[in-house]
Amino acid sequence: MAIDIQQDPSLTQVSKGPIINDFSIVAATINGSGSQTANTTLIRALFKMGIPVNGKNLFPSNISGLPTWYTIRVSKDGYVARRDEYEVLVAMNRATQEEDIQKLASNGLCLFPEEWKLKPTRSDILYYPMPVAALAKASGADAALRDYVANMVYVGALSELIGIELGEIENALKFHFKGKAKAINLNLGVVQAGAEHIRSNFAPSDRYRAERMNGTAGQVLIEGNSAAGLGAVFGGVSVVAWYPITPSTSMIDSLKEYADDLRVDAATGETTCAVVQAEDELAAIGMVIGAGWAGARSLTATAGPGISLMSEFAGLSYFAEIPAVIWDIQRMGPSTGLPTRVSQGDLLMAYFASHGDTRHVVLLPGNMAECFEFGTTSLDLAEELQTLVFVLSDLDLGMNLWMTDPFKYPEQPLKRGKVLTAEDLARMGGFARYRDVDGDGVGQRTLPGTQHPLAAYFTRGTGHTDEATYSERPDDWENNLRRLVRKHETARKIVPAPITDEVEGAKIGIISYGSNDPGVQEARDILKKNNLPSSYMRIRALPFSESVREFVEKFDYVYVIDNNFDGQMAQLLRLDMPDKANGIVSLAKCDGLPLTARWISGAILEQER
């Protein structure tokens, strides 16, 4: 059957010669079927061939059974944003195959298990039936492992069809299985059988080819949550409390793994980084605040629903002025439905979380280097400003594999903020906890256990004098609020500044943040080809640096790209600079997927029309 399809003369006519290193592969599988090893093997092999690559896992909230799509984008130009289109389909999920095949680009390749006895429905694509079950069985794998190794059939088939080097696949398997020969050989055997099946039964394909190039030299592949966990370990975090919630869980898993390796004394088994799984998010943030109050560098990681639960404590951290860090790996929510889909929907909530006039410092990492770097930055800012710091990553950054330059070792010493010792107190003759001694809105604090009779102070939320004594006097409270505004202004100066790319002759300005960056970058290239050169500012923190206003003022209007429905960043910009509100044009989309360059550029071109 296969050969018949392949030899259909109408098909060979539409072939236009190979597209090299510029296509996407989708593996449509069933959740829980063990395809992740196959997919990461493919990515790693392509990456090691020097080809820029990015993987995006679109998965359901489910342990097994629901459909999953894993997209591997291969891009000689280094584009790593999501693409809607795909040219190569590995159809492994019968329930979705019809729609999956329908969406495959014209001229595409479709691999599927031959057991399905699929009737071809499109004449503009090539069908490649694979004897998945037979090859898995022939591998000699235990019945329990057979479903997992079955996925290696498509790895092998793809290697033959598009030219992924078998040597690099073998290396990727060695990496994945940490050198365990039995597992490597079992999987490699199936890969080879899959490749052999294609070689023996089909004419060589020349439609899409992966060719070795020099586009990834010196780089590494990592997920944002791993980068963040590693960053926190190098940022000196010492108390971590958390409650499991997708998509933040893997950040703590990574953090714990790195901490167990790098922060445990091999001789005594003692750790310098305590990690506690709390009973809920209320307790997780409570532990973080207790630890921060006592003087530890402390964090939790969660997602939107967790932030909702943590909001009362967020206010306590703000008004009692206690260092704390919350990593929010954003997703849709609440409740069931789309918890495994990406969104930037927590921006407004995080900035204003809690009751009273709270405005929090919010960091917005946009790539792997920043996920790592903000591990330190967030803890530094929390202690310097004595407040809660949010870091808003998201599912796309956090749970997908990204290329990055190796992380730079943090050169600056840890910033521990204004902490007075017993010696300081002896010299000063005491202190006032909430007095603005330096004019930056940040008071001095002492840690519990400081051995001086004047070290202690009483911590409470609202209602205190600058000496931390109880007060319900209106002027005491108002003065406190004014100082907190000064502190917010200090934050404006020391949070990570935006990254700006100003282009000579740019007609438009684009503002965005976080995981939108790859899509915006690619969209700008498309706009440029459409004679619409643009300048771009990527915001990396709230409150806004002064340079944000300066950028906005350069244009009659700026486009603000959000991956949420209400255009939350645009709203914040309008609030921050109401005089410029009319020139802030929101382009927002919220469908659970990372923004594509096609959508961003299309939305801007439509506005410009």
Next chain:
Amino acid sequence: MTVAPPPKNTKVNMIGLERADYKGKPSTLCAGCGHDSISAQIIAVCYELSIPPTNVIKLSGIGCSSKTPAYYLNQSHGFNTVHGRMPSVATGATLANHKLIAIGASGDGDTGSIGLGQFKHAVRRNVPMVYIVEDNGVYGLTKGQFSATADEGQKLKYSGVNDLPPLDLCMEALIADCGFVARSFSGDPKQVQALLKAALSHRGTAVIDIISPCVTFNNHDESTKSYAYGKAHEEILQEITYVAPQQEITVDYEEGTTREVKMHDGSKIILKKLGPDHDPTNKYRAMELLERAHQEKHFLTGLLYVNEERATLPELVKVTDTPLVHLPQEKLRPGREALAKVMADLG
């Protein structure tokens, strides 16, 4: 700490501090509130045990009882957290610095209602702290609603009749495998002091539920949390003598009627049995006694259960002996070569 030499003729404890060094701010609770008596016992006990107040942290949630940390130990860092969440804050603080002595003050609403989950999880984790519940069965600050420990059938002006059975916080602590469970009555300063001393020597979570009548909203004779009821129906489990590690034991030791419990720091509690023959290491017996007291509408005071075998949370997590908060950068941030290796392993 530099301690100025005390003026002559002033009584000081073993670390040279006067009783006044353990005082707090004046109380703003109602005159006659049982909670103020508990604060006075905390002051007395910390002074007598010569505990450096700078080593103590005092934490609370929200409510009348949670206001009390301001009324004792001015030289200790205090933290009035949010309602029902003191246990988690204490968990974080003691992980960050396990050498601190943590005293948590809470109430029946703060612990039994909104904070029941955090209470039980802190106990389950064996967070090293003295957890005092100042239990009056009523919400005072919001003017008289029932809490989870209010008696079934009890009447209050604001809330009418309580239809629900009370939670027994000592029972809850026992079920969560608490290693030190005691109950007392704020009108019995001697027993409160003895139990506080023992609790401060306990290495894990020590829960003391202290019935503390609310003079304003819940001091009716029919309430089991009133003074009159407490005095009339208190069933004292044992007479307790606490012997500090530094002291020589001079208490009479009468075979058959006393029992000695040795604490991890070398101190001892000597229990002279007055009531039923209670073995404080028998958890089932403690539960049975509590249930019977509940049925008979008595409340049982004394040390119900003690067991120091369980590891505390900082021990389980294996934090460094030097408190985490005192670690220098070299200990908190791995070296340059460590990052280089992680990067190489990714490549």
